[in-house]
Amino acid sequence: xxxxxxxxxxxxxxxxxxxxxxxLDSIRDATTAFNAADVALADKVIAAxxxxxxxxxxxxxxxxxxxxxxxxxxxxxxxxxxALRMSASxxxxxxxxxxxxxxxRRRYPDHVAPEALRDTFTQMxxxxxxxxxxxxxxxxxxxxxxxxxxxxxxxxVDTLHASVFATVLGAEWQGEAEQxxxxxxxxxxxxxxxxxxxxxxxxxxxxxxxxxxxxxA
Amino acid sequence: xxxxxxxxxxxxxxxxxxxxxxxLDSIRDATTAFNAADVALADKVIAAxxxxxxxxxxxxxxxxxxxxxxxxxxxxxxxxxxALRMSASxxxxxxxxxxxxxxxRRRYPDHVAPEALRDTFTQMxxxxxxxxxxxxxxxxxxxxxxxxxxxxxxxxVDTLHASVFATVLGAEWQGEAEQxxxxxxxxxxxxxxxxxxxxxxxxxxxxxxxxxxxxxA
Numbered sequence: 001x002x003x004x005x006x007x008x009x010x011x012x013x014x015x016x017x018x019x020x021x022x023x024l025d026s027i028r029d030a031t032t033a034f035n036a037a038d039v040a041l042a043d044k045v046i047a048a049x050x051x052x053x054x055x056x057x058x059x060x061x062x063x064x065x066x067x068x069x070x071x072x073x074x075x076x077x078x079x080x081x082x083a084l085r086m087s088a089s090x091x092x093x094x095x096x097x098x099x100x101x102x103x104x105r106r107r108y109p110d111h112v113a114p115e116a117l118r119d120t121f122t123q124m125x126x127x128x129x130x131x132x133x134x135x136x137x138x139x140x141x142x143x144x145x146x147x148x149x150x151x152x153x154x155x156x157v158d159t160l161h162a163s164v165f166a167t168v169l170g171a172e173w174q175g176e177a178e179q180x181x182x183x184x185x186x187x188x189x190x191x192x193x194x195x196x197x198x199x200x201x202x203x204x205x206x207x208x209x210x211x212x213x214x215x216x217a
Numbered sequence: 218x219x220x221x222x223x224x225x226x227x228x229x230x231x232x233x234x235x236x237x238x239x240x241l242d243s244i245r246d247a248t249t250a251f252n253a254a255d256v257a258l259a260d261k262v263i264a265a266x267x268x269x270x271x272x273x274x275x276x277x278x279x280x281x282x283x284x285x286x287x288x289x290x291x292x293x294x295x296x297x298x299x300a301l302r303m304s305a306s307x308x309x310x311x312x313x314x315x316x317x318x319x320x321x322r323r324r325y326p327d328h329v330a331p332e333a334l335r336d337t338f339t340q341m342x343x344x345x346x347x348x349x350x351x352x353x354x355x356x357x358x359x360x361x362x363x364x365x366x367x368x369x370x371x372x373x374v375d376t377l378h379a380s381v382f383a384t385v386l387g388a389e390w391q392g393e394a395e396q397x398x399x400x401x402x403x404x405x406x407x408x409x410x411x412x413x414x415x416x417x418x419x420x421x422x423x424x425x426x427x428x429x430x431x432x433x434a
Binding site for chain 2: 067073078084085088165169175180184188
């Protein structure tokens with residue numbers, strides 16, 4: 001019984017890694033589509049998103065089944081409950097990648113971002129790809145140092161997000177309302193992406209160090 | 218033991234209702250602050266948000282403690298797991314109310330929305346208040362008809378959200394970039410608010426009708 005349970009916990013972890021890797025593919029493709037006005041890549045991301053949603057639902061079902069059959073306690077219980085939270089965050093990260101791809105699709109053959117903001121968005125999207133890479137690695141290795149990086153690394157994206165607004169609100173901004181809307185939304189989506197990763201990282205850190213269940217020996 | 222457990226489940230439900238009622242206060246005050254450029258109300262919402270966050274964390278701790286001590290099965294297990302999900306959604310709804318209040322605060326003494334969009338935002342904010350009222354009532358009564366209303370009622374906000382963009386992108390739009398950014402974000406926040414409520418409503422519906430745990434007798 002115990003061996004079966006350990007195997008099920010490993011299965012939960014494997015599935016989190018699998019979804020995180022799909023989210024990494026999506027954000028990589030979505031941001032490339034966004035920066036390079038590549039509509040084929042944008043379509044690929046949009047088509048792939050329902051699969052991420054479906055895998056997140058299946059993972060939830062597995063986690064609930066484990067709670068149901070195994071009555072886990074202490075750290076095991078925390079792992080299963082955390083998985084439910086993490087799957088929700090990963091699913092949202094997939095949605096955000098899809099939103100970025102949808103912006104790219106809507107403006108094609110134009111670029112979403114005007115020249116003045118391309119460099120900022122290139123930095124911001126590179127950060128999000130790095131965040132998704134770290135997150136997949138964190139879920140694979142459970143290395144809390146990676147969790148620290150993800151929790152603190154968030155600041156860089158926040159700074160870039162603020163600078164997009166500074167540009168759009170600056171005296172030199174020549175963008176049409178359409179571009180102002182698009183870059184506002186894109187910047188918001190890219191910023192939220194990092195927030196969700198930080199939230200997952202906090203849960204991994206919690207599992208390694210936390211006092212979630214006060215009675216735990 | 219069973220009586221204690223039933224009492225704990227009732228406590229979980231009471232706390233969800235309590236948080237939903239605080240979210241209702243926040244969205245009501247935030248949207249009034251937004252529509253009427255009332256900075257005192259905006260400050261009230263911003264100051265109240267940490268309390269909502271804290272109550273959501275405490276509810277999570279209670280739910281995890283129940284999982285730990287009571288090993289609930291079947292429907293009871295689903296109620297406790299759902300509570301974890303719902304608390305996360307309620308907390309995000311509180312954050313969105315705070316974001317609306319922060320927009321109002323930043324533009325004070327000006328209004329965030331220009332004349333041309335006031336009426337649309339008044340309708341949109343009235344919808345969000347109605348959504349928050351229905352949600353608190355749903356959590357109090359567990360009436361699945363209210364869940365249906367919340368799941369379908371979402372469309373009205375989506376339509377208004379699309380019409381904000383249509384206005385901003387229309388030929389007559391005279392707004393500065395600053396206003397374009399603000400109304401884009403405000404519209405997005407107000408739209409997401411309803412999405413979270415629909416997500417909670419789906420979980421209540423699921424609990425009433427669903428087959429979350431396949432083995433359930």
